[in-house]
Amino acid sequence: MNTRDQCLSDGELRALLDAPEVERHAGVHASHLASCPACRERLARLQADAEAAESLLARLGPVEPIPDPALAYQRLAVARDRRPRASMEGVSFMQRLFGAPRRAALASVAIVALMVAVIAIAPVGTLAQDILNSFRVRQFAAITIPMDLMQQVAPEMEQQAKQLTPEEKQQIMSGLKGMDSFSTTLNADSVRPAGSIDEARAHLGGTMLVPSELPQAFAGSQPQIYIGDAGHAEYTLDVATAQRILNTISLKPGGLPDPAQTPEVTISLELNPSAVLAYEANGQHLIVGQTASPVLNIPSTVDVEALREAVLSIPGLPPELVAQIRAVQDWQHTLIIPVPAGAKTSQEKVDGAPALLIEAKEGSAVLWQKGGILYAVAGQGLSGSDVMRVAGSMDS
């Protein structure tokens, strides 16, 4: 190795401290160091800084045992199964559904997600002259999700998958790569604490309802206040690819436009500013939330009515679930809330507006819409009458 004439930078010297065997004894840097007192002096200073930093940072390190990775993995597996693989920015989530060993289960999750997107959130209008149809939520309805929905849908999907030839599977895999994309302006900082109710009120544009009556357990407690930013999410589908894949797996591509004229469909969701008051007492929680209705924009080239029918006719869907969805009145403006089997739901009134009350053994919740604003009151361990009293006391 040659000796280097030029003095070493702080970065080069610092790296030497972390790789003494490699760098000090074999590198040109070491040769330079041996002949340069100035660099040696700087190296000593950097070493003192590094040791001081190490000593300080050691105070942040684990003093308790690191959790057992095996136990942690078990916990992760539970959480992972509860959270279906979702669409994420830059990645096609459909691309992944047919590539994993648990293909059928994942596909059924996607079907349910699609149902929620198309049926629950996507009210339909036929303003054909508009470029976009924009929809807002006017009311809520509940549907009961069977506990074994996945098990009911999965065998059908498994059967479909078995019938595919290797060539068809390959076609699906390659098609899924570019079939769709998702992007959003929302991130981990889109919801954050606010300093006061006045700040949250200003965030909402000047109007915010606050309960004047709380259940006995929460009397006198002050809420933690959170605000959520307005945001935008966008899902783009390559129509020709989607139709080809749906045909391959024998599903009707109903509702999608002619790809020759409309190669891509982009569905967007606009979220408005939101605010949440979170009360806590004796380990229990009461949540009060409000936001102007989100707006879903669907291109008028999509026949959502036909798409809805196509999704509802997917083989394996429990008839009682389909019947519940079909029974929803004014479904064009209704946000469907899936509730677990065993929960009791009823239609009530809050401040003169129709409200959906959900009562389960874990607690109760009531949701309503008035003046274009969606409200929710939910409490752990609270009865239906408790949350209705809180909702009824809300005032600006």
Add this chain to the structure above:
Amino acid sequence: MTVSHATAASDGTLVQALHAGDEEAFAEVFRRYYPTVYGVLLRITGAPDEAEDLTQEVFLRLYQRPVPLGTDVNLAGWLYRVASNLGFNAVRSRRRLRDRVLRWARLERPLVTGAPNPAAEAERSDAAARVRQALADLPERDRTVLILRHSGVSYAEIAAAVGIRTSSVGTVLARAERALRARYLARNPGAGEE
């Protein structure tokens, strides 16, 4: 100080397997990187249960969105970048109540248990808080480099995590260590570092 666990080649193989939906590859990544990711997040948050939750979130994100395939795959760098972003975001917003609500909703219990000595714990916590205050005075990138390096992460992985050249890691690290020392002494005049 330890160094990286994995070579670039094995990272690449694991990432390819993740894309193919290989459950065992995911488990292997978890076993290999869990302790370091947890250590990074504990240093950032100072709260074992929060660090544990965030560590789980890091791996859930990997499961949901594997590192893109490519010639410059750096799985470790990706994990540490996500971990440090999540950690600093959590510290910034301190959504402790929301986290408790979520934990209640999941009916989960932290894995770390035990009955620490209250006095020793208070002293340790106070010492850690002073270091954390000094760290907060540093730019986020410098903080991240410091914590990753002192958690045993390699220069190449640090470079991938914060988006700088490997040859620049020493420069940032040297500056950050000097700044941390200076900020700590400025905030705690008369205090020793030992």
